[in-house]
Amino acid sequence: MPDQIFSKLLLGVGHGKWDCGEADDRWLSRGCRKEPGVQLIGPLFCTAHCDRRVRDTFLKSDRFANHRGEAQPVRRCSDQQTSSTNSLFALSPAAQTTFNAPRRWMSDASAKPKLSQEAVQERVLTVCKNFDKLTKDKLSLESNFMSDLGLDSLDHVELVMAFEDEFGYEISDTDEAVVTRRSIEVVSRNWSLG
Amino acid sequence: MAALRLHLLSLYKQMLRESEKFSTYNFRMYAIRRTKDGFREHRLENDPKMQGELIRKAEKSLEIIKRQAAIGQLFTTNKLIIETLGVLPQSPQNSHSPPTA
Numbered sequence: 001m002p003d004q005i006f007s008k009l010l011l012g013v014g015h016g017k018w019d020c021g022e023a024d025d026r027w028l029s030r031g032c033r034k035e036p037g038v039q040l041i042g043p044l045f046c047t048a049h050c051d052r053r054v055r056d057t058f059l060k061s062d063r064f065a066n067h068r069g070e071a072q073p074v075r076r077c078s079d080q081q082t083s084s085t086n087s088l089f090a091l092s093p094a095a096q097t098t099f100n101a102p103r104r105w106m107s108d109a110s111a112k113p114k115l116s117q118e119a120v121q122e123r124v125l126t127v128c129k130n131f132d133k134l135t136k137d138k139l140s141l142e143s144n145f146m147s148d149l150g151l152d153s154l155d156h157v158e159l160v161m162a163f164e165d166e167f168g169y170e171i172s173d174t175d176e177a178v179v180t181r182r183s184i185e186v187v188s189r190n191w192s193l194g
Numbered sequence: 195m196a197a198l199r200l201h202l203l204s205l206y207k208q209m210l211r212e213s214e215k216f217s218t219y220n221f222r223m224y225a226i227r228r229t230k231d232g233f234r235e236h237r238l239e240n241d242p243k244m245q246g247e248l249i250r251k252a253e254k255s256l257e258i259i260k261r262q263a264a265i266g267q268l269f270t271t272n273k274l275i276i277e278t279l280g281v282l283p284q285s286p287q288n289s290h291s292p293p294t295a
């Protein structure tokens with residue numbers, strides 16, 4: 001990668017900077033078509049030079065339907081400002097989504113006090129399936145996390161956190177069913193009672 | 195030994211929970227990734243002196259994360275574009291148009 005582009009990336013054009021490995025690397029490798037030295041800073045484009053039709057389509061899209069009046073033009077990515085004014089699209093604070101809300105694998109559960117056993121089991125299994133380190137084929141109600149599915153205790157903690165996020169219940173570390181790492185069935189039984 | 199283990203696991207969980215509270219995407223992702231990697235890296239450490247040092251380091255890091263997350267909540271900035279919901283439109287007339295995220 002040419003030094004010029006790399007140093008621009010390092011400067012991290014304000015909040016357009018990408019945390020490499022997390023963002024989509026396709027966009028990092030593409031440059032502005034008309035001015036090759038200018039690096040794209042996201043899945044959008046340098047509006048100074050790039051295709052206006054794409055930008056305009058994007059601005060007219062549903063995604064910005066609610067914020068049309070509020071969006072400000074993208075700064076050129078070659079600008080060397082590093083202040084917070086250099087964000088990609090400056091939306092008003094009201095337009096921002098609450099990212100800090102706990103992520104749920106399924107749609108947001110309105111806190112129902114009692115769930116049927118099957119529903120609970122299904123959700124437990126869905127959480128397990130979405131967990132990175134568990135393979136789908138070995139997963140069953142009777143499988144033990146540590147011995148059958150090959151999780152170590154750190155993975156187990158992460159899995160329990162995923163359950164907590166899904167069901168909205170705080171699981172204490174001394175909770176017996178979880179600490180002794182019995183089968184998924186015990187976990188699901190806990191939820192239907194809890 | 196079991197008490198130490200429980201202490202470690204609860205420390206791990208606390209660090210992950212506090213890391214999730216960062217409002218900046220970069221800090222949040224870094225903190226979560228670093229705790230996971232850090233704990234996993236020293237998983238098989240046997241020397242008690244080294245263990246004690248690592249635990250102290252982890253507890254200090256937990257304090258740092260808590261403080262910085264609180265400060266970050268006070269001074270929030272705009273969300274990154276990848277954090278907002280929604281999908282880019284497919285514009286068929288542009289062969290150069292970016293694919294949807």
